[in-house]
Amino acid sequence: MLWYKAWMETRLRLLMLICVIIFVLFQVYSHGDSKLRGPALLNALEFMWVLSPLTLAGSGIRPESPFRMVKGIQGSMYFTLSLPVSRLRLLAVRSATGILEIAALVVAAFCLAAAALPAVRAQITAADGLRYAVTILLCSTAGFGVSTLLATFLDQQWQGFGSMFVVFSGRWLFTKFGAQPSALDFFRAMGTASPLVTHALPWTAIGLSVAIGAACLMAAVKVEHVRQY
Amino acid sequence: MNDFAIETSGLKKSFGGRPALDGLDLRVPAGSVFGFLGRNGAGKTTTIKLLMGMLRADGGAARIFGMDAGDPARNIEARRRIGFVTEDKELYPFMTVDRVIRFTRPFFPKWREDLERRYLKMFDLPPGKKVSDLSKGMRSKLMLLLALCRGAELLILDEPTDGLDPAAVEDVLRELVAIAASNGTTIFFSSHQLAEVDQIADSICIIDKGRAIVSGVLDDLKAQYQRLQVVLQNELPSTVRWVEGVEHVRQDGRIVSILASHNLDAIAGQIESLPGATMERFPVGLKEIFLEHVRSDENALV
Numbered sequence: 001m002l003w004y005k006a007w008m009e010t011r012l013r014l015l016m017l018i019c020v021i022i023f024v025l026f027q028v029y030s031h032g033d034s035k036l037r038g039p040a041l042l043n044a045l046e047f048m049w050v051l052s053p054l055t056l057a058g059s060g061i062r063p064e065s066p067f068r069m070v071k072g073i074q075g076s077m078y079f080t081l082s083l084p085v086s087r088l089r090l091l092a093v094r095s096a097t098g099i100l101e102i103a104a105l106v107v108a109a110f111c112l113a114a115a116a117l118p119a120v121r122a123q124i125t126a127a128d129g130l131r132y133a134v135t136i137l138l139c140s141t142a143g144f145g146v147s148t149l150l151a152t153f154l155d156q157q158w159q160g161f162g163s164m165f166v167v168f169s170g171r172w173l174f175t176k177f178g179a180q181p182s183a184l185d186f187f188r189a190m191g192t193a194s195p196l197v198t199h200a201l202p203w204t205a206i207g208l209s210v211a212i213g214a215a216c217l218m219a220a221v222k223v224e225h226v227r228q229y
Numbered sequence: 230m231n232d233f234a235i236e237t238s239g240l241k242k243s244f245g246g247r248p249a250l251d252g253l254d255l256r257v258p259a260g261s262v263f264g265f266l267g268r269n270g271a272g273k274t275t276t277i278k279l280l281m282g283m284l285r286a287d288g289g290a291a292r293i294f295g296m297d298a299g300d301p302a303r304n305i306e307a308r309r310r311i312g313f314v315t316e317d318k319e320l321y322p323f324m325t326v327d328r329v330i331r332f333t334r335p336f337f338p339k340w341r342e343d344l345e346r347r348y349l350k351m352f353d354l355p356p357g358k359k360v361s362d363l364s365k366g367m368r369s370k371l372m373l374l375l376a377l378c379r380g381a382e383l384l385i386l387d388e389p390t391d392g393l394d395p396a397a398v399e400d401v402l403r404e405l406v407a408i409a410a411s412n413g414t415t416i417f418f419s420s421h422q423l424a425e426v427d428q429i430a431d432s433i434c435i436i437d438k439g440r441a442i443v444s445g446v447l448d449d450l451k452a453q454y455q456r457l458q459v460v461l462q463n464e465l466p467s468t469v470r471w472v473e474g475v476e477h478v479r480q481d482g483r484i485v486s487i488l489a490s491h492n493l494d495a496i497a498g499q500i501e502s503l504p505g506a507t508m509e510r511f512p513v514g515l516k517e518i519f520l521e522h523v524r525s526d527e528n529a530l531v
Contacts, residue, residue, distance in 0.1 A: 085336065225301070
């Protein structure tokens with residue numbers, strides 16, 4: 001039933017992200033086939049895949065609602081904490097739900113693109129598509145981890161701002177101080193240096209993202225373990 | 230089998246250096262209906278949060294069914310046997326009444342479907358209505374349903390009747406007594422409604438500034454406590470040192486009002502030794518015991 005709660009808390013955000021995907025695909029459709037590997041589209045995709053994990057992450061304990069002003073949301077965490085389940089399980093179910101939803105978004109994006117845009121079917125091979133999907137899933141773990149960690153001690157609205165600040169600061173640091181192009185840049189690996197362009201998996205970027213994501217999730221577990229409500 | 234469903238000893242908790250609990254000793258007998266009383270900020274909710282594993286104690290120990298409440302794994306085990314009503318009565322606003330019941334049910338293997346049906350009807354809860362659209366009273370009723378249907382051995386209820394109309398309060402109190410009587414469920418509830426506590430509690434604890442100041446079986450306390458109304462010939466000498474058992478003394482001219490908790494014969498002897506003193510004894514109710522202990526009174530001599 002914790003899965004159900006996590007789904008109820010995130011379904012509107014997932015729907016909102018699907019709308020963003022449809023909007024991006026509509027832009028591609030309206031600009032024609034030549035834009036398929038253009039930097040504008042790839043940057044838009046990167047932004048979307050950076051935004052998705054920040055939107056779908058949560059702690060599973062602190063109150064969540066798509067709308068902040070929903071009556072009675074703040075105190076619901078005491079009800080959650082009174083259930084005979086560990087905080088680790090609450091966090092794990094919530095995180096797994098978020099990751100599954102990101103995976104579902106990637107699949108939805110590909111299915112929609114393949115169905116609606118003949119150019120996608122013509123220009124992007126199945127192997128590149130698969131590589132891109134794997135890259136998105138693994139390169140979004142850093143942002144997901146950061147956002148989950150922040151969700152353990154920040155209210156929902158501050159979690160959103162905080163995780164965007166941290167992640168986009170990281171993006172800026174890569175651009176400002178990293179070698180260009182940097183093999184570690186997991187942001188660009190979801191956009192202009194993605195497998196759609198390079199036809200290869202960006203292992204170094206994936207490794208860094210997974211390492212950051214895992215470290216943040218472990219820190220989130222530690223925080224939840226000692227957190228007092 | 231533990232004699233006490235809840236036991237705390239020297240329990241301490243501070244927030245920002247300000248003590249909320251200052252060595253709380255509490256013993257809730259298994260099977261009792263236990264009223265937990267105190268003013269706002271006395272430490273009632275902090276105690277409940279410590280018992281439920283939401284907070285960690287700075288010192289002392291808290292045990293539920295003999296298990297360490299501060300041990301997360303043991304606390305989960307204990308929570309499986311506890312029905313809980315939170316102070317704010319807030320639930321997931323995005324779920325309907327029916328959904329929140331279906332959400333809660335699988336966590337508790339001893340869930341009482343017969344009670345679920347009964348309370349849905351008794352509390353007139355609309356299954357299809359969203360929690361966010363319920364009034365506070367209806368949310369309280371839903372919270373109570375979710376606590377009472379767990380088949381719990383211990384109910385921890387933080388202001389359970391808050392927001393309920395008088396008829397619903399009566400229904401809830403009657404149900405609590407019935408559950409305690411039929412299943413041997415321990416009921417530990419905090420309340421500001423002294424009449425409710427007086428009506429159903431068999432034991433109480435009054436907490437003030439994080440410490441238990443009165444604790445025991447309610448009938449025994451009522452039998453022990455007496456108010457002694459003394460009329461003196463002259464003003465009370467300031468040098469009087471009262472014997473043990475005098476809890477509170479207030480003076481208004483030549484009339485002295487004494488709240489005694491025990492040792493009544495010795496206190497009466499001391500009063501009779503005062504020149505020209507006449508004394509009357511009055512029984513004391515829970516309200517008076519509570520107010521005399523927690524109220525700051527500038528006319529108080531003790």
